Amino acid sequence: MNKSYSEFNSLIKSLLDPNFTADYERVDTWTSMQTLIVVSAIDEHYDVVIAYEELKACSSVKELYERVVSKVV
Amino acid sequence: MAQFSISNTRIAGISAALPKRAVSNRDLKGLSAQEIELLITTTGIENRRLADETTCASDLCLAAAEKLLSELNWNKEEIDVLIFVTQTPDFQVPGNSMLLQQKLELPTSCLAFDINQGCAGYVYGLSVISGLMSSSGMKKGLLLVGDTITKIIDKEDNSTTPIFSDAGSATAIEFSNDAKPMHFNLQTDGAKHDAITVEKGGARNPSKEDAYMTMHGHDIFAFGLKEVAPNIHALLEFCHTNKDRIDYFVFHQANRLLNESIRKKVGVDPEKVPTTIAKFGNTSCATIPVTIVSEIAERIKTKESQLVLSGFGVGLSWGSAMVNLDEIVCPELIEM
Numbered sequence: 001m002n003k004s005y006s007e008f009n010s011l012i013k014s015l016l017d018p019n020f021t022a023d024y025e026r027v028d029t030w031t032s033m034q035t036l037i038v039v040s041a042i043d044e045h046y047d048v049v050i051a052y053e054e055l056k057a058c059s060s061v062k063e064l065y066e067r068v069v070s071k072v073v
Numbered sequence: 074m075a076q077f078s079i080s081n082t083r084i085a086g087i088s089a090a091l092p093k094r095a096v097s098n099r100d101l102k103g104l105s106a107q108e109i110e111l112l113i114t115t116t117g118i119e120n121r122r123l124a125d126e127t128t129c130a131s132d133l134c135l136a137a138a139e140k141l142l143s144e145l146n147w148n149k150e151e152i153d154v155l156i157f158v159t160q161t162p163d164f165q166v167p168g169n170s171m172l173l174q175q176k177l178e179l180p181t182s183c184l185a186f187d188i189n190q191g192c193a194g195y196v197y198g199l200s201v202i203s204g205l206m207s208s209s210g211m212k213k214g215l216l217l218v219g220d221t222i223t224k225i226i227d228k229e230d231n232s233t234t235p236i237f238s239d240a241g242s243a244t245a246i247e248f249s250n251d252a253k254p255m256h257f258n259l260q261t262d263g264a265k266h267d268a269i270t271v272e273k274g275g276a277r278n279p280s281k282e283d284a285y286m287t288m289h290g291h292d293i294f295a296f297g298l299k300e301v302a303p304n305i306h307a308l309l310e311f312c313h314t315n316k317d318r319i320d321y322f323v324f325h326q327a328n329r330l331l332n333e334s335i336r337k338k339v340g341v342d343p344e345k346v347p348t349t350i351a352k353f354g355n356t357s358c359a360t361i362p363v364t365i366v367s368e369i370a371e372r373i374k375t376k377e378s379q380l381v382l383s384g385f386g387v388g389l390s391w392g393s394a395m396v397n398l399d400e401i402v403c404p405e406l407i408e409m
Contacts, residue, residue, distance in 0.1 A: 031108070031111070032232070032290070032291075033111050033112060033115045036290070036330055039291070039295065039298070040298070040331070040334050043298045044334065049295050051291075
């Protein structure tokens with residue numbers, strides 16, 4: 001995978017409406033709909049499907065990025 | 074591997090019926106205006122159709138079948154088989170197929186049985202009735218596919234209430250030596266059966282109190298992302314064809330975000346993927362025939378068309394079919 005954490009972070013930030021998320025980098029603040037949007041975008045951009053348990057096990061966007069990187073074939 | 078072809082049967086007609094009663098997701102209780110907006114943007118579902126207390130899937134399918142048989146001008150005495158696909162039968166016993174054999178005034182020589190299937194049910198049902206007719210030589214058959222799924226949803230559950238609608242459909246199948254083969258690719262993963270369940274009201278948990286459908290939306294979403302497009306690609310490979318030779322891809326109408334992801338993975342333009350998710354929501358097993366009748370009826374009535382159908386959901390079950398529609402009968406959508 002050649003996308004950096006910075007690009008990943010920008011992608012996530014662009015997906016999440018600040019009206020819903022005070023601190024978008026905290027995964028536990030995402031609503032149910034927002035997690036679907038994020039999972040869909042990760043699949044589209046990284047060809048990785050993140051399960052709900054995997055996403056909820058991440059506390060930050062950085063951790064989520066590392067999880068995605070570990071799943072890239 | 075359940076990849077197979079069926080010869081000598083063709084779809085002669087498709088009809089569908091919806092309840093007249095429409096409700097808007099903008100009127101949902103317990104959500105803020107912002108949350109509702111995000112829900113509509115993500116799911117794509119603005120309006121849904123709800124059957125009244127006295128209307129069941131059998132009633133919607135009965136109306137669809139009567140209309141279709143009338144327009145086909147079929148003699149009911151000639152119908153050899155009736156299959157009803159539903160998760161919301163009128164009764165535990167007997168099945169809807171027997172009730173409809175009587176209500177449609179079909180002969181007692183007609184074979185009738187039910188299939189308990191969900192959002193993959195149209196594709197599964199089509200494979201069963203076509204395979205049965207092809208191997209037996211039975212001449213005419215009816216596939217009825219419908220659910221009043223909103224009757225088993227907890228109105229307080231905001232993970233299911235904004236998604237589901239009610240609908241019924243009828244598809245007429247006839248034996249024809251000239252028919253182009255139908256092709257199927259069907260799959261199952263029962264290890265994930267708890268992703269969508271109604272745990273109560275069956276023999277395992279007989280209590281009918283709170284016998285509602287529960288859904289783990291994220292698990293279903295991940296399943297759809299992972300499994301549906303590869304299933305369609307495998308079907309196309311099995312058929313020795315490619316996506317450019319397909320006129321329409323009719324997907325189960327799950328939600329906009331998932332369906333758009335699947336469309337992109339399959340690699341087809343939006344013009345080839347008709348949708349009814351905004352106006353009718355997710356009508357369970359009936360979404361595929363409802364979408365065909367609502368969105369592409371004029372085309373398939375007048376011009377031979379090659380379709381890929383893809384259903385996915387409860388089970389987990391998923392499957393796709395490639396079918397040729399050769400100027401079939403397709404009455405206007407019924408609203409009742």
